[in-house]
Amino acid sequence: MGLQESLQSYIIDDRTWDEMHNGKSIREQYLGIIQNLEYVGTEELSRKEELANRLFMSQGITFTVYNSGEGIERIFPFDIIPRVITATEWKFIEDGIKQRIKALNLFLKDIYHDQFIIKDGMIPAELVYSCPHYLREMYRLKVPHDIYVHIAGIDLIRDSDGSFFVLEDNLRTPSGVSYMLENREITKRLYPDLLRKNNVRSVTEYPNLLHKNLVSFSPSQQANPVVVMLTPGIHNSAYFEHTTLARLMGIQLVEGKDLVVDNHKVYMKTTTGLQKVDVIYRRVDDDFLDPLAFNPKSLLGVSGLLSAYRQGNVAIINAIGNGVADDKAIYPLVPEMIKYYLNEEPILKNVPTYLMTDRDQREYVFSNIERMVIKKTNESGGYGMLMGHAATEKQIAEYKEEVLKNPREHIAQPIISLSSAPCYIKGKLVPRRVDLRPFALCSAEGIDIVPGGLTRVALKEGSLVVNSSQGGGSKDTWVLAS
């Protein structure tokens, strides 16, 4: 089947916003890429698809799935049709995310210091203190420039009218940025000259920007502070990302066992002895960072790290204890935070969220469960979710029981349909649901968002779950300059 026919039979349902098609014709921002695809033809497209897979595999852009003791290399599925965002849409997203992160940073500072927001009755104290990621260790600890969220990956989705909603604020160790970079590299190989012709903004500066920021948080007076990236190790599914970022920034990639704390200072063990470390960009969760302070069974962390951090001898990025701000039960209060701290109207919308601790809200959710998705407040990756419309009665009954046992650990949201974008699957263009994760970098000088991001796509027909663990893939994300 040719691409023309494929385009004519491109079906979108009228309750879903499609990124390419407005129901009558192809949106302007997609004309450039579609013309090129028509010119290239389906045969060549299938060849490009193969080329993309081969490139990912040979470059080791893979994650390892451990199965019966043996590692199997998998690539994160990549769809060759880019997702296009207009300059106007991007401006809106950019403003919205900056506003949101500004407020969330103020919230973290407040909640770990004077707690005005609790005293003013905007947030119930028990909601904060019941969050397992609220860490008393952070109380009254001054962090450099009062910045807690140095790197954020805010997940955005679009409802049926095309308006943007924030689905999740990822403020701890958001991942996926290497795919933003690698997908772009692959696009350069797949479609020569097309980026330039379409006026697509570059994402290449991300590692340089990040490195500049990391250096700026160094507590040391030295001109060339030692910045390292802390990884859980090669068995971590995001290990590829860790090596890529370390390489692109030219910093050392270290594991917990490479570091040691002496007299509240952090050192790495080198072939010429110990070398002092000033900044740690960590990709290890709070709980595993320091077995003396947190999970004592952790082998991934460094004993004494927290004490070095509290003494101000090392910067840890992102800050410890950020989980209280992206807890799903705190999430519904973010619009209030924006008003409270900034005295501004929120630009990006929140998805309506029902707290399971509230009896009326819970009853409402239970009686409308086929339109609801129930999530755990502290799980990610699409785990531990119940999608009401797709669950069996037995599953629902079991899940309800679990919710009643632990209402604080669950929230519910109406199922939002997510926008669709064209994907090239089995030789045809078909719509699949997508979300968008732009990456924001904060420093004392402000917030930068590299024009692009990770577009995740639910490759299964009809699926609304884009997580890679649940059969999701990704696309290159084009932000147009004009």
Place this chain on the structure above:
Amino acid sequence: MLSRVADSLYWMGRYIERTDGILRMLKINYASSQDDIQEFSWIPVLRIFTYLNDEEAAKISDDSQAVIRYMLLDKDNPNSVVNIVTMARENARSVQDHITIEVWQCLNELYHAVREERLLKLLQKEDPITILDDLIKKGLLYYGTADITMARGLSYSFISIGKYLERGIQTADILETKFSDRNFNNESADILYWKYLLMSVSGYELYLKTYRGGFEFQNVIGQLILNNDFPRSLTHSVSHMNNYFNRLQQQQGTKGSEELERRMGRLRGDIQYSTTDHIISKGLHVYLGEVKNQLNGIADLLNQKYFAPT
């Protein structure tokens, strides 16, 4: 440089060198097994490169297919090519920021090639030499790529120390095993034996050019131990290991271990100032035993000094 990184680079160097050695050994011995020597046996090869005991080795030693399968693809053989390439790649993966992206890709591709599922079937149906040649080439691509893309810094020194140490150990092992295999009485069977031995370490042509008068086991020893022009000789391996160690100390800017320096120098001298006569009068086995002890001692000290600091 991080101790863990240095350790991984050193082992990466060793594993790749070993892979190359095994693949060449398999290729030439397979050819030799097709060359009608009634006495041909895989036992010496199995003894050099596997941990099988004599009984287990005897079970497969007549079956070239089975030996190649075991040494190439068997996941239960800790020293099989698929396992050591996997370890080399794991090492490389954890130090990607210390090797060039080109080197990483070479290793990654070699890894995917040895794990190709079709390999087992191909091995049964097709000529094993084609398969081995393909893998050898992929390995050579690594050597070339490392040579022209890697900076001559610390990383390169650690990789090279591993590489030459491994090569030295291999050559000593090959000599020891191949010479204990049989008695020599300069019959025609011996000629084939020497020829294939030299070919398996890529030293046949050099031998013909150096020694014109046919095969004498003294000459074979001379080339494998003492000829500095022969890249797999003990003297070549040990002196290169020494050079990279000295360079490493300069690059680190601090004095390394004096003990290590002393032992490296002594081994180099011991080999450089040996003669074939001296080796034979001492007894080849005694001589090789001493060399191997010294090499292992150096490996232990490297570990203590650089890779596992306390």
